[in-house]
Amino acid sequence: MDFFKNFADIKAVQKLGQLARTPYNLAASTALSPKRLAAYRASSCGFDFLYGTQQVDTQVMQALQELANQARLVEQFKAMKSGAVMNKIIGHDSEDRQVLHTACRDIFTNKPLAPKETAQAKEQLDRLKKFLTDLDNGTITNQQGQPFNTMVQVGIGGSDLGPRALYLALKRYCQSGRKACFIANVDPDDAAAVLAELDLSRTLINVVSKSGTTLETLTNEELVRSALTAAGLDPACHMIAVTGAGSPMDDPDKYLAAFHMYDYIGGRYSATSMVGGVTLAFALGYDNFLELLRGANAMDQAGEQINIKENLPLLMALLGIWNRNFLGYNTVAILPYSQALLRFPAHLQQCDMESNGKQVSRSGESVQWKTGPIVWGEPGTNGQHAFYQLLHQGSEIVPAEFIGFRQSQYQEDITINGTTSQQKLLANMLAQSLALALGRAHENPNKSFTGNRPSSLLLADRLTPYSMGALLALYENKIAMQGFCWNINSFDQEGVQLGKVLANRILSELAKEKEGEQLSPDSPELALLRVADLEKDAPSPKH
Numbered sequence: 298m299d300f301f302k303n304f305a306d307i308k309a310v311q312k313l314g315q316l317a318r319t320p321y322n323l324a325a326s327t328a329l330s331p332k333r334l335a336a337y338r339a340s341s342c343g344f345d346f347l348y349g350t351q352q353v354d355t356q357v358m359q360a361l362q363e364l365a366n367q368a369r370l371v372e373q374f375k376a377m378k379s380g381a382v383m384n385k386i387i388g389h390d391s392e393d394r395q396v397l398h399t400a401c402r403d404i405f406t407n408k409p410l411a412p413k414e415t416a417q418a419k420e421q422l423d424r425l426k427k428f429l430t431d432l433d434n435g436t437i438t439n440q441q442g443q444p445f446n447t448m449v450q451v452g453i454g455g456s457d458l459g460p461r462a463l464y465l466a467l468k469r470y471c472q473s474g475r476k477a478c479f480i481a482n483v484d485p486d487d488a489a490a491v492l493a494e495l496d497l498s499r500t501l502i503n504v505v506s507k508s509g510t511t512l513e514t515l516t517n518e519e520l521v522r523s524a525l526t527a528a529g530l531d532p533a534c535h536m537i538a539v540t541g542a543g544s545p546m547d548d549p550d551k552y553l554a555a556f557h558m559y560d561y562i563g564g565r566y567s568a569t570s571m572v573g574g575v576t577l578a579f580a581l582g583y584d585n586f587l588e589l590l591r592g593a594n595a596m597d598q599a600g601e602q603i604n605i606k607e608n609l610p611l612l613m614a615l616l617g618i619w620n621r622n623f624l625g626y627n628t629v630a631i632l633p634y635s636q637a638l639l640r641f642p643a644h645l646q647q648c649d650m651e652s653n654g655k656q657v658s659r660s661g662e663s664v665q666w667k668t669g670p671i672v673w674g675e676p677g678t679n680g681q682h683a684f685y686q687l688l689h690q691g692s693e694i695v696p697a698e699f700i701g702f703r704q705s706q707y708q709e710d711i712t713i714n715g716t717t718s719q720q721k722l723l724a725n726m727l728a729q730s731l732a733l734a735l736g737r738a739h740e741n742p743n744k745s746f747t748g749n750r751p752s753s754l755l756l757a758d759r760l761t762p763y764s765m766g767a768l769l770a771l772y773e774n775k776i777a778m779q780g781f782c783w784n785i786n787s788f789d790q791e792g793v794q795l796g797k798v799l800a801n802r803i804l805s806e807l808a809k810e811k812e813g814e815q816l817s818p819d820s821p822e823l824a825l826l827r828v829a830d831l832e833k834d835a836p837s838p839k840h
């Protein structure tokens with residue numbers, strides 16, 4: 298495809314390389330003037346993005362705009378949204394799929410960019426609405442005629458992280474008497490701890506797996522099924538499913554209700570499909586789920602602007618590339634100053650690292666440039682009392698992305714010493730960004746801060762279904778645009794396969810142990826050695 302340009306061959310990359318020899322020094326005495334802070338600011342969909350604390354100047358910003366234009370990032374994004382086959386490696390066996398999670402939220406117009414896929418999303422939404430209405434009006438109840446009040450989502454990776462992060466973020470908006478829980482890990486203690494807290498008779502189990510083949514999810518499905526049976530309940534009256542159309546799990550007869558997602562939606566981009574939709578709409582209400590989609594759709598539209606000042610996903614993608622490829626920073630910390638965003642960094646970790654943790658280009662060649670950084674994070678202010686020491690004085694420079702809200706969600710606050718807790722929270726976030734940038738000289742080297750450490754601030758009024766949807770899509774789109782720029786396929790995940798294959802081999806070794814007997818203490822290690830031994834002689838697959 299004409300779009301597929303090697304990063305190193307793009308003209309603006311040479312220019313940025315030169316500019317990176319003398320990056321803006323954030324620790325210089327006049328570096329953070331009010332004029333600069335006002336100028337390095339952009340807004341979309343209720344979010345203000347403050348990036349005066351990045352090591353950029355007007356020349357760098359100009360060159361980043363040129364990079365966006367020369368790599369045709371917005372065109373690639375629009376092509377993705379319109380159904381181009383973006384998930385592929387040219388000349389090699391690959392998934393060869395469209396990438397259309399954006400179609401799930403392009404439902405607020407008569408002219409969606411991918412009409413067939415948006416029609417499919419709407420059909421699933423209609424089915425979900427009917428299912429929820431049946432729950433509300435008592436058409437669907439438990440065997441005693443009581444309403445269901447809890448939904449447990451059983452899934453892992455993209456079938457867990459996004460939906461769980463969004464649920465926790467928006468728990469404040471739960472419908473009265475409704476809640477959701479999640480089981481992901483194949484560790485039996487995960488399910489045991491969740492199930493111990495529930496009245497199973499009032500619980501719906503939502504098994505979510507795009508492939509319908511994931512070991513952890515199928516195992517936990519059986520575990521929960523047997524817990525229902527042991528409690529004298531009929532699993533068929535309690536279990537629902539979300540899976541890829543045509544997957545091995547796509548068997549509506551086994552479930553009280555079944556919903557589809559499609560192969561053009563990647564697992565880690567699936568939170569706005571039925572993968573997130575069923576549990577979120579059950580707990581938060583259908584209208585709140587629609588608001589989430591509305592926010593995501595607004596950010597998808599912002600992603601089509603050519604000017605980086607009007608396109609937050611693109612601007613954030615380019616600043617990330619500046620930090621990664623030109624300033625050489627290996628990692629990014631996502632630091633929400635919002636307890637509700639507790640699991641959002643974990644979701645972004647999958648979304649980013651599974652998407653952009655690649656080392657071959659879209660033409661199958663080894664890339665000669667750095668791709669996705671290591672992404673991690675925790676909410677502030679807790680993180681300040683844990684790992685910020687390294688952020689301020691460590692030998693690794695960690696660009697930070699702060700996320701904050703002017704108002705709290707619950708609006709239940711207290712004024713102590715003249716400020717509310719929300720003000721204390723925000724003051725801390727702003728202070729961290731300043732401290733990272735400015736540093737502080739001190740005669741005692743152990744107390745001195747070098748500063749000149751980049752960060753940016755994302756600020757919105759309040760964490761609502763709409764702003765959460767916009768924030769989710771902001772990051773999804775940022776990640777996709779970075780992948781386009783690096784000329785990698787951000788939409789497959791071949792790197793997770795080898796571990797799965799080897800785990801299955803170790804399991805078949807362990808299964809040889811006498812059935813029902815406890816594993817002897819050295820069994821796992823012996824199985825590991827046997828499989829390692831077999832592997833060393835295994836023929837390499839054809840290239």
Ligand SMILES: O=P(O)(O)OC[C@H]1O[C@](O)(CO)[C@@H](O)[C@@H]1O
Nearest residue numbers: 454455456506507508511564793
């Ligand atoms: O929804 P599924 O098919 O069960 O997959 C779960 C997760 O497993 C992965 O395939 C990685 O192993 C992720 O990409 C995916 O989100």
